[in-house]
Amino acid sequence: EIVLTQSPGTLSLSPGERATLSCRASQSVSSSYLAWYQQKPGQAPRLLIYGASSRATGIPDRFSGSGSGTDFTLTISRLEPEDFAVYYCQQYGRAFGQGTKVEIK
């Protein structure tokens, strides 16, 4: 079973800054099957990125995904106030990472 480890646990940044979130898999993952979700407090998760780098419908282009093998990255180029949330990576085989919280510094 693949284990996904996200880092850092918490990222403290200011609006306008760049956020870089990491997701590392315990074994190689097809990049076709890596997704990222955003979850705000009290809300359901929302699909952001699928296939490691494709944005879901309606997702702004400040969100981008990259990576292959065991190392994947979600980048938010310039943080907007609405981007402060928890982000989860997921390998389509049911495993989720533990999440990275992006908080306002």
Place this chain on the structure above:
Amino acid sequence: EVQLVESGGGLVKPGGSLRLSCAASGFTFSSYSMNWVRQAPGKGLEWVSSISSSSSYIYYADSVKGRFTISRDNAKNSLYLQMNSLRAEDTAVYYCARGNSSSWYLFDIWGQGTMVTVSS
């Protein structure tokens, strides 16, 4: 508007049972796999169960196998989760989520969730 609405959560004693429902609208429900994902208070996401569009294929997490049963009624655009022998560790928000047309486990639409609390 594509929408999933869960219901049926509540407070139940350990060993008890509960049936969750998820009503779908705005898309052709019978064409998509469906899933349940849960989130314990303050914790991350945990996949619980999946069912194919025609109910031919069903999968469960080891943590719920033998206790939970997923089902669907395509005529009623509804997904269900029958939960028996509930434990304290089953306490969570339960989300239903649509499987993307290209992959079962890519969850592209989520409901707002329903809270299940298992406590004496």
